[in-house]
Amino acid sequence: MTGWTLDDIPWHAFDAAAVDADLLAVVKTAALVEANAADYVAYLNGVFADDRAFLAEVARWGREEQQHGAALGRWAELADPSFDFARALADFRAGFQVPQGVSESIRGSRAGELVARQVVETGTSSFYSAIRDATAEPVLKAIAGRIAADEFAHYRLFQTHFARYQSARPLPLRTRLAVAATRFSEAEDDELGWAWFAANVLPKDSTATYRSGVHTRAYTARALRLYRRSHIDNGVRMLLRAVRLRPGGWLFRLASGGLWRLLRLRVATLPA
Ligand SMILES: [Fe+2]
Ligand SMILES: [Fe+2]
Numbered sequence: 001m002t003g004w005t006l007d008d009i010p011w012h013a014f015d016a017a018a019v020d021a022d023l024l025a026v027v028k029t030a031a032l033v034e035a036n037a038a039d040y041v042a043y044l045n046g047v048f049a050d051d052r053a054f055l056a057e058v059a060r061w062g063r064e065e066q067q068h069g070a071a072l073g074r075w076a077e078l079a080d081p082s083f084d085f086a087r088a089l090a091d092f093r094a095g096f097q098v099p100q101g102v103s104e105s106i107r108g109s110r111a112g113e114l115v116a117r118q119v120v121e122t123g124t125s126s127f128y129s130a131i132r133d134a135t136a137e138p139v140l141k142a143i144a145g146r147i148a149a150d151e152f153a154h155y156r157l158f159q160t161h162f163a164r165y166q167s168a169r170p171l172p173l174r175t176r177l178a179v180a181a182t183r184f185s186e187a188e189d190d191e192l193g194w195a196w197f198a199a200n201v202l203p204k205d206s207t208a209t210y211r212s213g214v215h216t217r218a219y220t221a222r223a224l225r226l227y228r229r230s231h232i233d234n235g236v237r238m239l240l241r242a243v244r245l246r247p248g249g250w251l252f253r254l255a256s257g258g259l260w261r262l263l264r265l266r267v268a269t270l271p272a
Helices: 022-036 038-049 052-079 086-094 111-133 138-168 173-188 190-201 212-224 229-242 249-269
Strands: none
Touching: 022 038, 022 052, 022 086, 022 111, 022 190, 022 212, 038 052, 038 111, 052 086, 052 138, 111 138, 111 173, 111 229, 138 229, 173 229, 190 212, 212 249, 229 249
């Protein structure tokens, strides 16, 4: 259970001189995606309709994700008083929608859905750890540290329930890997591109139109620069555990070395 509220954040310690413009733009984007969590709660309610115990935890998970959005949105408004979080969220929701009204996971099974959820929480846990370590602004550091801890707890939550479905009807390794790889590759899909557009483009030009590749790359270029090797190593260990492979040894070295090189390459080739 989340151990904090917005009142626990040391807002008074805010230091405007320590705000980095690129990181602010990334935080605005993340705030919108987090604040949109209710759509994912609805989706999981459809997929796990008769699993009451799990859905009770999903409801709490959704509240925590929304709180992440509220904390980041409030920080962004503090750092940029011209930023209207509610307005940007409305624009984002008008442009991007999570699939609704489904009764089966788009991952093919409940166990597959829980593999995908672990991949997402690995991503967010690494992302907020990277923000915590990248920023010199004390309030953002405090927020990102708390969120990173929550995301790791979410990863463990989905892992626990994955183990339950996996023991009832095991997914073979190739399926677990395929779901994880598919979800991993979706990290650069339209959700973040749209959030970037609503948070950083529309407020400056209300007549602008969304361009998938351009806006997704604009976000990705700034987000990827935040990561250090330690974040990638921890993330790869979490991903290996998510698909039930040993989080050490040659496979870990191969995957973390490869991912780190890929990330450096992307950072070098994306727009500045
Ligand atoms: Fe979150
Ligand atoms: Fe999360």
